[in-house]
Amino acid sequence: MTDSTATASTQNAGATSGETLTVRDNRTGQEYDVPILDGAVKAADLGKIRTAEDAPGLAVYDPGFVNTASCRSSVTFIDGDKGILEYRGYPIEQLAEKSSYLEVAYLLIHGELPTKDQYDTWAHEITYHTFVHENVRNFMEGFRYDAHPMGMLLASVGALSTFYPESRNISDADNRHMQIVRLIAKMPTLGAWAFRHAQGKPYVYPDNDLGYAANFLAMLFKMSEPKFSADERLVRALEVLFILHADHEQNASTNAVRSVGSTQVDPYSAVTAGIGALYGPLHGGANEAVLRMLRRIGSVEKVPEFIEGVKNGKERLMGFGHRVYKNHDPRATIIKKACDDVFEVTGVNPLLKIAVELEKIALEDEYFVKRRLYPNVDFYSGLIYEALQFPPEMFTVLFAIPRTSGWLAQWLELVQDPEQKIARPKQIYTGHRTRDFVPAAERWR
Ligand SMILES: CC(=O)SCCNC(=O)CCNC(=O)[C@H](O)C(C)(C)COP(=O)(O)OP(=O)(O)OC[C@H]1O[C@@H](n2cnc3c(N)ncnc32)[C@H](O)[C@@H]1OP(=O)(O)O
Numbered sequence: 001m002t003d004s005t006a007t008a009s010t011q012n013a014g015a016t017s018g019e020t021l022t023v024r025d026n027r028t029g030q031e032y033d034v035p036i037l038d039g040a041v042k043a044a045d046l047g048k049i050r051t052a053e054d055a056p057g058l059a060v061y062d063p064g065f066v067n068t069a070s071c072r073s074s075v076t077f078i079d080g081d082k083g084i085l086e087y088r089g090y091p092i093e094q095l096a097e098k099s100s101y102l103e104v105a106y107l108l109i110h111g112e113l114p115t116k117d118q119y120d121t122w123a124h125e126i127t128y129h130t131f132v133h134e135n136v137r138n139f140m141e142g143f144r145y146d147a148h149p150m151g152m153l154l155a156s157v158g159a160l161s162t163f164y165p166e167s168r169n170i171s172d173a174d175n176r177h178m179q180i181v182r183l184i185a186k187m188p189t190l191g192a193w194a195f196r197h198a199q200g201k202p203y204v205y206p207d208n209d210l211g212y213a214a215n216f217l218a219m220l221f222k223m224s225e226p227k228f229s230a231d232e233r234l235v236r237a238l239e240v241l242f243i244l245h246a247d248h249e250q251n252a253s254t255n256a257v258r259s260v261g262s263t264q265v266d267p268y269s270a271v272t273a274g275i276g277a278l279y280g281p282l283h284g285g286a287n288e289a290v291l292r293m294l295r296r297i298g299s300v301e302k303v304p305e306f307i308e309g310v311k312n313g314k315e316r317l318m319g320f321g322h323r324v325y326k327n328h329d330p331r332a333t334i335i336k337k338a339c340d341d342v343f344e345v346t347g348v349n350p351l352l353k354i355a356v357e358l359e360k361i362a363l364e365d366e367y368f369v370k371r372r373l374y375p376n377v378d379f380y381s382g383l384i385y386e387a388l389q390f391p392p393e394m395f396t397v398l399f400a401i402p403r404t405s406g407w408l409a410q411w412l413e414l415v416q417d418p419e420q421k422i423a424r425p426k427q428i429y430t431g432h433r434t435r436d437f438v439p440a441a442e443r444w445r
């Protein structure tokens with residue numbers, strides 16, 4: 001039993017469909033009878049008793065992993081009911097206010113805040129690995145003019161693995177460190193090039209004299225909008241967004257990184273899987289979807305009608321709801337405040353009014369209250385990105401870049417974990433059983 005506070009009765013081992021399994025919570029002494037379905041017990045039915053040992057001989061059926069802990073981790077702590085998020089024990093509010101993205105990346109990867117020397121070495125390493133091989137650049141130039149930047153990023157990160165074949169040796173600590181540095185360093189370069197590609201503009205090389213976020217902005221906007229690399233308030237706003245997006249325990253993309261990483265593949269391939277998962281509109285792609293939704297709604301007057309559509313199941317309120325946060329997402333609160341700082345420089349994004357009205361109506365509406373749906377990290381971030389003149393297609397790239405440090409921290413934890421096994425879930429088979437094959441010539445006669 002891995003959960004020290006709860007055990008289950010094993011008296012029903014070997015039970016089959018239609019029967020029930022009795023599980024006992026040792027903390028409360030309470031016993032539950034849970035139904036057995038096709039040789040499995042629904043994890044949701046097990047309540048607080050969640051380990052596979054609770055149902056000996058049976059699979060635990062848990063679509064979407066609502067009640068399944070896939071790993072032990074010391075990277076990020078979330079209390080979804082209280083709206084608490086901590087990286088390595090440090091509250092997100094303090095990190096967003098007082099730290100820098102590179103310091104947070106160091107913290108996530110190494111587990112502790114850096115000393116001055118450690119930070120200087122780390123920042124130097126990251127800064128001097130921002131350049132990307134010219135053949136990757138040529139590869140990126142081959143994409144269609146309207147290629148989605150997330151698709152370009154995904155493919156380019158996958159391609160990087162071929163430039164560093166030594167990255168397949170994941171048992172060597174120095175080698176692992178080198179790939180972690182390379183990935184964190186090169187993501188902004190690849191992201192900026194994907195953006196320039198869509199704009200039909202020449203790619204801009206990294207400037208090693210600039211900090212992480214400032215360098216990224218320079219590669220994006222140099223020649224067209226130099227003010228974005230100059231205004232410190234905007235650089236800081238981007239830095240804060242990077243900190244807020246750096247990690248979020250076992251979200252879908254991190255789970256993808258861990259799942260692929262569990263095969264002991266190189267970290268570029270594992271992170272590529274994470275980028276693919278993040279691209280989806282129910283995950284990181286929601287920030288792009290929110291902006292498109294706000295534009296489609298068009299005015300504050302149309303908000304009630306839109307909300308009705310959501311309640312009738314015709315629409316989904318993008319940027320709302322979360323698997324873990326059932327009270328509020330602390331990142332959304334910080335981002336909403338950051339909007340004010342950014343809009344002071346750029347002018348207010350007119351879509352803000354629609355977003356605020358959506359939140360106001362939703363938070364008073366029984367549908368959302370009952371389901372405990374609140375704005376998540378993606379609800380307000382797009383408004384800042386748009387004020388910084390990013391097109392919506394870039395929003396998820398702006399998520400993927402900082403999430404790379406979190407993915408890699410979790411990957412590192414995974415490959416160093418002696419309990420780690422290849423991720424290979426069971427299934428509940430619902431198809432045909434053995435039947436005789438009839439050759440095509442006979443079937444089509
Ligand atoms: C960085 C991130 O990934 S943050 C999340 C970004 N994603 C989004 O913003 C997309 C919109 N939100 C959603 O789709 C969901 O809330 C998710 C994917 C984030 C979480 O999904 P789950 O934990 O599986 O919740 P689930 O889909 O079971 O929702 C529970 C109930 O709330 C409803 N619901 C959940 N989110 C929403 C929403 N945004 N709008 C309308 N209804 C919603 C569901 O329809 C369901 O209702 P029901 O019980 O009547 O069937």
Ligand SMILES: O=C([O-])CC(=O)C(=O)O
Pocket residue numbers: 247248249250251252322323324376377
């Ligand atoms: O944790 C989740 O499910 C999604 C999320 O908020 C994130 O990845 O930042």
